[in-house]
Amino acid sequence: MNILLTGSSGFLGxxxxxRLKNHDVKKLIRELSLSKESDNYIYCDNLSCFNNKLAFSNVDVLIHCAARVHIMDDxxxxxxxxxxxxxxxxxxxLARQAVEAGVKRFxxxxxIKVNGESTQLGKPFKFDDQRSPEDFYGQSKSEAEEQLLQLAKDTGLExxxxxxxxxxGPGVKANFASLLNLVSKGLPLPFGCIKDNKRSLVSVDNLVDLIVTCIDHPKAANQVFLVSDDNDVSTNEMVQQMAKAxxxxxxxxxxxxACYRLVGKVTGKEDVISRLLGSLQVDITHTKDTLGWKPPQTLEDGFKQTANAFLQSKLKD
Structure with missing residues (x-):
């Protein structure tokens, strides 16, 4: 299978x-020097202006991981x-050029921010829920989804x-890494009462496995798939799993x-407190049933793998 991949240097990419070593993979990259080393590296500094027919030549599937990610304090x-x-x-x-080049699947x-920022406990997001993004990042992704699906109807692109x-997963950054670092110190943490929320997480290996499944699965075309480890945890449970790992x-x-909510109101960090106390669950039944897929890695194994990589990195510091 000939694949064009964006975001290959990122955490997911x-x-x-x-996982794609057995495929012929071309990569859009932002490092100009690296693009001169191999024909499989194609320089792309600006996705909205990119125009290179050779990049799409003989490509069967385009996997688009690159994005302007959600930025705190933008x-x-x-x-x-x-x-x-x-x-x-x-x-x-990218999608329009893929159509012109005869790429089969995008x-x-x-x-998940396309669905929204939070769910009521026991009422997870589903794949066919109305899009309801609450921030600019989610809105931009939502608009891309809508236009991609219209392009699929108009052109036959899958x-x-x-x-x-x-x-x-190993090498994770941002809030997950900060919490992992905090737990690693072995100090008492103030999450004992945060037991009544549930959050869906996904290990990078489970996400990669789903992406690879979608490369050539006949039932994946023109579908929306939610993905998680299929094991939702409260904040308290997440910290317990980190400590165990x-x-x-x-x-x-x-x-x-109530003390958290008061602190959030006083400090103006109510959104941060809401994420800490609230739920965000997804129902992946449609994903499992449509593709005959289930997450190959358990949450416990994912946490252990992530913790081992974290500890190894600490030894090198």
């Missing part, structure tokens, strides 16, 4: 490259336009949309959730 003067330029216009630019890595939840004992202080 680099892991995906390892300093852009017009963030929505910036997100749209990459995530919407850039995506559609796999778009979207985001579009596959995958909306991951929070992705973790790190080989640390863990005592969680039972601070009432």
């Amino acid at each position: 680099s892991r995906l490259c390892t 300093t852009s003067t017009n963030p929505l336009d910036d997100y749209r330029e990459v995530n919407t216009e850039g995506t559609l630019n 796999i778009f890595i979207s985001s 579009v596959v949309i995958i909306r991951p939840t929070l992705v973790y 790190l080989g640390k004992s863990q005592w969680q202080v039972p601070i009432p959730t």
Whole structure:
């Protein structure tokens, strides 16, 4: 199978490259020097302006992982336009050129933020729920999805949309890494009362496995798939799993959730507190039933793999 991959140097893309070793993979990259080393590296500094027919030549499937990701404390003067330029216009630019070149399938890595920011406990997002993004990142991804599906109807391009939840794994950054680092210190943590929420997570290996499944699965065409480890956990349970994976004992202080909400209101960080206390669940029944797929890695094994990589990195520091 001939594949064109974007975002190959990222957290997900680099892991995906390892799984695609048996395929002929061309990669759109932003490193100009690297693009001169091999015909399989194609320089692309701006997705919305990219125009290179050779990049799409003999390509069967395009896997689009590159994106302008969600940025905390964004300093852009017009963030929505910036997100749209990459995530919407850039995506559609690639898709249109793929159509012209006769590419059969376009796999778009979207985001659960297209569905929204939170769910009521026990009422997970489903694949056919109405899109309801609440931030610019989610909006740009939602608009890309809508236009891709219309392009599929107009041209016959097979579009596959995958909306991951929070992705973790070896080398993970941001909030998950910060919490893992905190748990690794073995100190008492104030999450003892955060037991009544549930969050869906997905290991990077489970996400990669789903993407690979969608490369040539006949039933994947023009579908939207939600993905998780299929094992939702509360904040309290997540910390317990991290501690177990790190080989640390863990005592969680039972601070009432009302105290968190008060702190959030006083500090202006109510959105942060809401994510800590709230739920975000997805129902992956449609994904499993349509593709005959299930996550090959358990949440426990995913956490252990992530913790081992974290500990190894600490030894090198």
